[in-house]
Amino acid sequence: xxxxxxxxxxxxxxxxxxxxxxxxxxxxxxxxxxxxxxxxxxxxxxxxxxxxxxxxxxxxxxxxxxxxxxxxxxxxxxxxxxxxxxxxxxxxxxxxxxxxxxxxxxxxxxxxxxxxxxxxxxxxxxxxxxxxxxxxxxxxxxxxxxxxxxxxxxxxxxxxxxxxxxxxxxxxxxxxxxxxxxxxxxxxxxxxxxxxxxxxxxxxxxxxxx
Numbered sequence: 340x341x342x343x344x345x346x347x348x349x350x351x352x353x354x355x356x357x358x359x360x361x362x363x364x365x366x367x368x369x370x371x372x373x374x375x376x377x378x379x380x381x382x383x384x385x386x387x388x389x390x391x392x393x394x395x396x397x398x399x400x401x402x403x404x405x406x407x408x409x410x411x412x413x414x415x416x417x418x419x420x421x422x423x424x425x426x427x428x429x430x431x432x433x434x435x436x437x438x439x440x441x442x443x444x445x446x447x448x449x450x451x452x453x454x455x456x457x458x459x460x461x462x463x464x465x466x467x468x469x470x471x472x473x474x475x476x477x478x479x480x481x482x483x484x485x486x487x488x489x490x491x492x493x494x495x496x497x498x499x500x501x502x503x504x505x506x507x508x509x510x511x512x513x514x515x516x517x518x519x520x521x522x523x524x525x526x527x528x529x530x531x532x533x534x535x536x537x538x539x540x541x542x543x544x545x546x547x548x549x
Contacts, residue, residue, distance in 0.1 A: 411426070
């Protein structure tokens with residue numbers, strides 16, 4: 340068998356092994372009692388890591404009461420290490436990723452060498468962004484007066500944008516107040532070209548909730 344054929348055979352075997360794993364995992368969750376769910380989830384994460392050679396698997400769940408709340412509920416790391424904080428809120432630790440998921444975008448990183456600039460130097464156990472103060476002027480941010488809602492929290496639809504409300508940059512994950520964004524962009528923050536004072540890019544159009 341030539342090298343090309345060997346590689347195709349190996350790739351096919353690997354794909355078959357993974358599809359068999361997925362089929363077996365799916366069957367495990369059929370008619371599963373609620374009190375056994377956590378254990379089966381953790382076992383599934385272990386098996387996926389073993390099959391793909393991964394060193395970390397996490398499961399985050401949305402909150403039905405808060406569309407912006409994404410909480411770490413299951414965690415598996417075969418190499419060990421310190422446990423993650425409890426509770427762990429994605430808004431505090433991964434605001435850039437949270438913004439992408441809320442907007443319905445996929446976050447795919449093929450290699451650690453291709454991490455987005457916002458992730459460089461990020462610590463899994465430390466927040467990426469200060470969640471109480473503007474990262475530009477350092478003034479404390481005000482909590483929006485309206486209920487959390489993806490549409491209402493878009494600056495294009497927000498009726499009341501006070502200068503000390505925070506805005507989240509979807510590019511770098513920075514949180515800056517409305518006043519700083521307007522001053523840097525030299526235009527109203529509702530304008531299409533409003534830019535982030537930290538990375539100089541747009542869009543920065545999601546109201547942040549500290």
